[in-house]
Amino acid sequence: MNRVLLHLLVALLLPVSMYAQNGTIDSLRTHINPAIPEPETVVSILELSSLLIENGQVDEAREWLRLGYEAAERAEYREGTFNVLMSFGNFYLAQGQPDSASVMLLQAELVATTPYERNSLYNFRAETYNKKGRPVLALEQLERAISLSDSLGSREEVARLNIMMGNTFSSLGDHTEALRAYYNALEFAEQQSDSALMAIANNLVGWKFQDINNAGQSEYFLHRAEDVSRSIGDNTTLKAALINLGIVYTSKGDYTGAEEFFNESLQLANATDDTDAQIQNFYNLGLMENHRGNLGEARRLLMFALDESRNAGLVESEFYSATGLGNLELGQGNTVQAIRWFARANQVLDSDRFNTLRLLSYGNLHRAYREAGNFSESLRWLEQRNEINDSLNTTEKARLLAEYETLFNMKRTEQQAEVLRAREEQAQEQLRLQRLFIAFALSGGAILLITALFLVRSNNKRKEVNEELQHSNEQLNSMNNTVQEQNKELEQINDIKNKLFAIIAHDLRGPLSSLQSLLYLIRDHNLSKSEIDEISKTVERNLHENASMMDNLLAWAQAQMNGIKLNVRDFPLQQGVKSVTDQIQFQAEKKGVKLEMHVERSIEVNADYDMIKLVVRNLIANAIKFSEKGDTITVKAISDNETGMSEIRVVDEGVGIKEEDQEKLLSKQHYTKRGTDNEKGSGLGLMLCKEFIESHGGKLWFESKVGVGTTFIFTIPLVTKEDESRGEDDKEPVLENQR
Numbered sequence: 001m002n003r004v005l006l007h008l009l010v011a012l013l014l015p016v017s018m019y020a021q022n023g024t025i026d027s028l029r030t031h032i033n034p035a036i037p038e039p040e041t042v043v044s045i046l047e048l049s050s051l052l053i054e055n056g057q058v059d060e061a062r063e064w065l066r067l068g069y070e071a072a073e074r075a076e077y078r079e080g081t082f083n084v085l086m087s088f089g090n091f092y093l094a095q096g097q098p099d100s101a102s103v104m105l106l107q108a109e110l111v112a113t114t115p116y117e118r119n120s121l122y123n124f125r126a127e128t129y130n131k132k133g134r135p136v137l138a139l140e141q142l143e144r145a146i147s148l149s150d151s152l153g154s155r156e157e158v159a160r161l162n163i164m165m166g167n168t169f170s171s172l173g174d175h176t177e178a179l180r181a182y183y184n185a186l187e188f189a190e191q192q193s194d195s196a197l198m199a200i201a202n203n204l205v206g207w208k209f210q211d212i213n214n215a216g217q218s219e220y221f222l223h224r225a226e227d228v229s230r231s232i233g234d235n236t237t238l239k240a241a242l243i244n245l246g247i248v249y250t251s252k253g254d255y256t257g258a259e260e261f262f263n264e265s266l267q268l269a270n271a272t273d274d275t276d277a278q279i280q281n282f283y284n285l286g287l288m289e290n291h292r293g294n295l296g297e298a299r300r301l302l303m304f305a306l307d308e309s310r311n312a313g314l315v316e317s318e319f320y321s322a323t324g325l326g327n328l329e330l331g332q333g334n335t336v337q338a339i340r341w342f343a344r345a346n347q348v349l350d351s352d353r354f355n356t357l358r359l360l361s362y363g364n365l366h367r368a369y370r371e372a373g374n375f376s377e378s379l380r381w382l383e384q385r386n387e388i389n390d391s392l393n394t395t396e397k398a399r400l401l402a403e404y405e406t407l408f409n410m411k412r413t414e415q416q417a418e419v420l421r422a423r424e425e426q427a428q429e430q431l432r433l434q435r436l437f438i439a440f441a442l443s444g445g446a447i448l449l450i451t452a453l454f455l456v457r458s459n460n461k462r463k464e465v466n467e468e469l470q471h472s473n474e475q476l477n478s479m480n481n482t483v484q485e486q487n488k489e490l491e492q493i494n495d496i497k498n499k500l501f502a503i504i505a506h507d508l509r510g511p512l513s514s515l516q517s518l519l520y521l522i523r524d525h526n527l528s529k530s531e532i533d534e535i536s537k538t539v540e541r542n543l544h545e546n547a548s549m550m551d552n553l554l555a556w557a558q559a560q561m562n563g564i565k566l567n568v569r570d571f572p573l574q575q576g577v578k579s580v581t582d583q584i585q586f587q588a589e590k591k592g593v594k595l596e597m598h599v600e601r602s603i604e605v606n607a608d609y610d611m612i613k614l615v616v617r618n619l620i621a622n623a624i625k626f627s628e629k630g631d632t633i634t635v636k637a638i639s640d641n642e643t644g645m646s647e648i649r650v651v652d653e654g655v656g657i658k659e660e661d662q663e664k665l666l667s668k669q670h671y672t673k674r675g676t677d678n679e680k681g682s683g684l685g686l687m688l689c690k691e692f693i694e695s696h697g698g699k700l701w702f703e704s705k706v707g708v709g710t711t712f713i714f715t716i717p718l719v720t721k722e723d724e725s726r727g728e729d730d731k732e733p734v735l736e737n738q739r
Contacts, residue, residue: 024051025048025051025052025055028044028047028048028051029048031044032044032045032048034067034068034070034071036071037071037072037074037075037077038071038075038077039075039077039079039080041068041071041075042068042071042072042075042077042080042083042084043080045064045065045067045068045071045084046065046068046083046084046087048064049061049064049065049068049087049091050087052064053091053094058091058095061091062091065084065087065088065091068080068084068087069081069084069085069088072084078111078113081111082108082111082112082117085104085105085107085108085111086104086108086120086124088104089101089102089104089105089108089124089128090124092104093124093127093128093131096131098128098131098132099132101124101128101131102125102128105121105124105125105128108121108124109121115148115151115152116152118148119145119148119149119152119154119157122141122142122144122145122148123141123145123161123164125138125141126138126139126141126142126145126164126168127164129141130167130168130171135168135169135171135172136172138168139165139168139169142161142164142165142168143165145157145161146158146161146162146165149161155188155192156188156192156194156197158184158188159184159185159188159189159194159197159201160185160197162181162182162184162185162188163181163182163185163200163201163204165181166178166179166180166181166182166185166204166208169181170208170211175208175211175212176212178208179205179208179209179212182201182204182205182208183201183205185197185200185201185204186198186201186202186205189201195228195231195232196232196234196237198224198225198228199225199228199229199232199234199237199238199241200225200237202221202222202224202225202228202241203221203222203225203229203237203240203241203244205221206218206219206220206221206222206224206225206241206244207222207240207244209221210222210244210247210248215248215251215252218244218248219245219248219249222241222244222245222248223245225237225238225241226238226241226242226245229241235268235271235272238265238268239265239268239269239274239277240277242261242262242264242265242268243261243262243265243277243280243281243284245258245261246258246259246261246262246265246281246284246285246288247284249261250284250287250288250291253291255288255291255292258288259285259288262281262284262285262288263281263285265277265281266278266281266282266285269281275308275312275314276312276314276317278308279305279308279309279312279314279317279321280317282301282302282304282305282308283301283302283305283317283320283321283324285301286298286299286300286301286302286305286321286324287302287324289301290302290324290327290328290331295328295332298328299325299328302321302324302325302328303321303325305317305321305324306318306321306322306325309321315348315349315354316354316357318345318348319345319348319349319354319357319361320345322341322342322344322345322348323341323342323345323360323361323364325341326338326339326340326341326342326344326345326364326368327364329341330367330368330371333371335368335369335371335372336372338368338371339365339368339369339372342361342364342365342368343365345361345364346358346361346362346365349361355388358388359385359388359389362381362382362384362385362388363381363382363385365377365381366378366379366381366382366385369381566607566608566611566695566696567608567609567610568606568607568608568696569606569607569608569609570604570605570606570719571604571605571607571609572601572603572604573599573603573604573605573612573637573646573648574597574599574600574601574603574637576609576612576613576616577597577599577616577635577637577648578597578599579613580613580616580617580620581595581597581620581635583617584617584620584621584624587621587624588620588624588633591624591627591629591677592629592630593624593627593628593629593630593631593632593633594630594631594632594633595620595632595633595635596632596633596634596635597634597635598634598635598636598637599635599636599637599648600637603637603638603639603646603718604718604719605646605716605717605718605719606716606717606718606719606720607696607716607717608692608696611692611695611696612692612716614688614689614692615688615689615692615693615700615714616635616648616650618685618686618688618689619650619689619712619714620633620635620650621685622685622686622712623650623651623652623654623710623712624652624675625675625676625679626652626654626655626656626675626676626710627652627653627654627655627676628654628655628676631652631653631654631709632652632653633650633651633652633653634649634650634651635648635649635650635651636648636649636651637649639718640718641718643715644717644718644720645698645715645716645717645718646715646716646717646718647713647714647715648713648714648715648716649711649712649713650711650712650713651709651710651711652709652710652711653708653709654676654709654710655676655706655707656704656705656706656707656708656709656710657702657704657706657710658706661673662702662704665686665702666686666687666690666700666701666702689714693714693715693716696716696717697717698714698715698716698717699714699715700712700713700714701713701714
């Protein structure tokens, strides 16, 4: 009954509140005259735009902010200009446009003069960097803001900034630093007896202790957050603290206590129509009932959380709810149902921003298929989990490295600017002294001659200072150019290094992961001979791919580090092609693909024998990768005496290449795709082929149609008459490497 009365009261008061707000908006619209450039006009426009944004009228708010900026500029109201630009920035940030917000920030920075305005800029820049997903740069801005706020004696601002810093450290996974920042905020709140901040900080400290599995400390701080938020009527913090307490009590097996916390938090969420909190409570209640053994109730609660998440468009909540249902079924041995729920959870993750959740999803599918006895599928999902885990680690390290390099460059630029400012101040001081002595000279004619001599000397000094300043500027420009060139070289080296590490991490570890997974499955389960044979085929294929990948990787690394060095000689093209087809025939037969060669003995080329073999091997291996059982791959060659080039074609009857993927294939971007039998590649093969063929003065291209097949064509120089005129004794023999 009380809840019904509360809803009725909210329903009655809400229209009154909206009516009052609309009345204020209409009043401001009527009384503001943007044509009158006065500070009061700008202040009223800022108030109106804020109300319009709260009311969802963003287009009109943007137009009023534009008028406010024009009024502030005409009134020469610097503070108003700064505030309008900051409001514009916050407007764009709220609309999910951090780049536009950054533009406004740069303009606001040009008119900022006071320490308080600089502090606002640091705050704003940190928030923008966090929205862009660049936490390292956000932390640097927060450190500046904390230092400035501390010097201004604004301890409350320091505490608020520490909470922002703790949130940023949490996004980086640095729980220790996050805990330290939250605790700094808590200490200030207790010193100042700031109850609202105490409630928030205690909840955050308790949450972070929960993250590092310290249940005792977590419970202590969460209870403090609960008590303080109750005493001041802060239901928002109370809801969060109660959910966290419910999770802690569930982990220690006190299900009665956990249920009480979840139910109270749910009542508060219902009273405020907080959908997110409602779903969190239903989900956690479902997990609690599962731990308690009430499977029917657990299933009902998790299903309700799943439906509500889908209706509200909350992807992560939908994922966790489906995952919870999968774990429930797996715990009961219902592997088919568990796989269905885990697959449902995986389907929800439709973009790269959910890669961390996808890691958990692949692990769940691996676990479920293993329990079901489907070891080939279990192995496949385990490999994908390892692959995305390596990808996440490599990407995160590269992103953080780029942020640290950006931060270093920013600080170096600031130091150079400080040097320039110091020299400019020195020159200005010289000019000030000169003007002072001129004034003294005009006061008496008796010392005119002395003053004139001094002016000449001072002028010479000024010229020397200006020349020195100009020389320093030239040196700085020269240093900047050198640094930029070095940065470009470092970026190229970094690209090579990152690509090398990425390939090693993703592809060379694949077969080792497969072997590890196979041993894991053999150790934990009594596999039959047929099951071991099935998984061994996958491992054998991966090892074969690994050998080819290693050849490509070493050739690519050598070409990148030392440049492509050709060992050109004359040789029959048929000899090189036959050597490759003999070596790769086993791989083709294993997949049921037929290899044919139509290259005449009379075709002789002038090229690097080993490089041409590598190109042919890569193209044939690629054709096998995308062919089906029963397909034929043909290698042909013709001579064109007019151009002096031989044209070699590798023709397959495979699946073909989609039009949207054809542009990526021979570009510099790292592109790879799994074959018809789930074969993997590094994406280096075709890149190497293109570079090696072009180093010979030839070209490489392809023609493809989906469902029909693909033809790769490349050209290399034929033996010229000048080459033929050389004596046979001068030609070096072509030797095959022995393995």
